[in-house]
Amino acid sequence: MMEVCGSTNVSLREFGCEQTLLSRPDGSASFVQGDTSVIAAVYGPAEVKVSKEIYDRATLEVLIQPKVGLPSVRERSQEQCVRETCEASLLLTLHPRSSLTLVLQLIHDDGSRLACFLNAACMALMDAGLPMSCLFCGVTCAINADSEIITDPTAAQEKESRALMTFAIDSKEQRVMMSYTKGSFSVHELQQCIAVSQKASENIFQFYRDSVRRRYSKNL
Amino acid sequence: MPDCFPHAVTFPFLCTTMPTDTKRVRGPEVSQSPTLFLCKHVAVLPSHGRRADGRQRDQVDVRPVFVRCGLVSQAKGSAYIEAGNTKLMCCVYGPREMERKDETDMKCGKLTTDMRFAPFSCLERGSWIQGSQDKDLSLMLHESLQPAVCLHKYPRSQIEVNVMVLENSGSVLAHAVTCASLALADAGIEMYDLVLGCSIRQNGASYVVDPSYMEENSCSSVSSENQGGLTVAFLPSLNQISGLQSDGEMNEETLTAGVRTCIEGCYKLYPVIQQALTKAVRRAAPPPSES
């Protein structure tokens, strides 16, 4: 069940996605962007620890596992970004006093990893059948020394870039849900990158749609 | 001084396997304080005559203190104390429900104390992880405060005392006790009395009251007898001692004289603390106007 989307006018690397590839979790997905690859698993809604219980909504926990070693401060900060993005799109009030756990395992990092985490998370949440108000996708833009904007950069391109931005875009109005930046840039460059990301998000949402459609057309 | 340092790749004597801390931004594996490589050595403290900061030796000459209550908006009660360069802050939270339900006591509340040093508070940078020294001090602080707090009035609840040392310039435990009791009072926790702390450093036949960091850690080689430090926690209006901690070696007479000196030091502190407290109370509930 591997699907592939070719690159169009905003150049994204080859995308691939497979849902329900793990049997134990309630929802799972793998997401591949070029050589960057992530597996996501969702558990829940399940019973919640008393200390983490929230009386009017579900508690979402996100765990990011790096390829080797223990998660560090950087993973913790990315966990926060992914968690708050998911919290904004999930209808958590439908499952009060319960827990949702999202585990993201990095398989290979070749740039745009935060974007790939977001995409994998969204596909896994969809696969778990959790009610959401909108979908979201992650796009990374790099600005290189010649002030060109590269979408979905590889690790080498990231290293050479002077600024790096990752955005989460919602599917309803294509507004910015999350932003995480590195390096310094002008206001104009930020706006350009947001515009490019919004454009790229159309392609990604189309890819979401195609891959889900293909999956269910086979199943039914 | 390790003279091989710039040639050697690492510091061999520090290369023990440390558990990696994944919850903080990490720096290089090892680093050393520049004070280890001083080209000229620091002047030795005078062992007789006036003290380095101009105070009198062998007399109850405590550093002037600055105290203030209620600085932290989030805490139930808080206090800040500054004695010379020693700067401490204490916050009190509670009484609130016991965190660990299995430890709930139906008759009596629980006092928890946590004392830690900011990494930049000492001459040499401290580690992030609470060391055994901090734990010892927390325990001594707990023992000094507990007798003064009416814990039976707070069944099934806990009262948390957190002390942060922002700058350590000696006599930390003594000032922590004073500061914590002030914060407890500011939080409106019922107490039998305030607890005041004072410490001395005995050096042979002479002693210094409220020692600075240098005085605490210096050791004169003149005599090996009667070398030690003493910290007393004292309830001034009940005239009782709630905590006593001494290290080193002192004979009986010196020790009793030392305790007496500490008590005298506490009485010197008492009016300042009382004043700070009345000021805080007045601010919280202004006296009714005469009209």
Add this chain to the structure above:
Amino acid sequence: MAAGFKIAEPLEYHRSFLKENCRPDGRELSEFRTTTLNIGSISTADGSALVKVGNTTVMCGIKVELTNPLVEAPGKGFIVPNVDLPPLCSSRFRPGPPGEQAQAASQFIADVIESSEVIQTEDLCIERGKLCWVLYCDMMCVDYDGNVLDACIIALLAALKNTKLPEVTINKDTGAPEVNLEKRKGLNIRKHPVGASFCVFDDSILIVDPTAEEEGLSTSHLTVVTDEKERLCVVHKPGGTPLSAEKLQECIGRATARQREIQKLVDKVIHSVKTAQ
């Protein structure tokens, strides 16, 4: 009555203020709390600053140490920033190792340092491949009343400006470093990054410099860090409800104005410390 309403329906309580374009503490929507700064109060640190933004208080102390540079980067020193939110500063934090919020804040400050290039790590090198400085920047929150990130950046910037590195010479005969604590030199501060934090209420109302209570009730947070050349260093929005481009523009405008205010404040305090000496 008002106090009861505030506890029972905090969100409604805040909304009723926001409807009138003001906030419970009397501020306008785009007004920061009074910011005060005290520099160099900790003598055991090589540089220190205490910042108060309203009730929020952060103390930054910098300690310098000597170390060997990495083999991969022989000409670079280290900056190690960490944010600590001890149980002392608010009842929401538990004792023990730093929680998620403190860790995310540490990473955020590390990103600000790297992106803004406030200090170039090349400046911390003493002898290439052999000896360099490491700056341990510890930001300790003493009173947590929201917007701790802005306060941390100001505290860090002021403490860095206050930091003086002792002179180090390498003894030719023994090869050992010799430190002279009396002769000290300030750091080369290349940029002045300043942050401005915002909260979004009910997906539409934007407020600046939120208190702890406002942070808890809002649906999304945003922190924009700019430098004196009006370049953006960090635009950090960790999720939450989406934000339109116009709102984002508004935030950036406010952030650049804030940068000027704070840089002026820092310069003024540094100057007053110098003249006092």
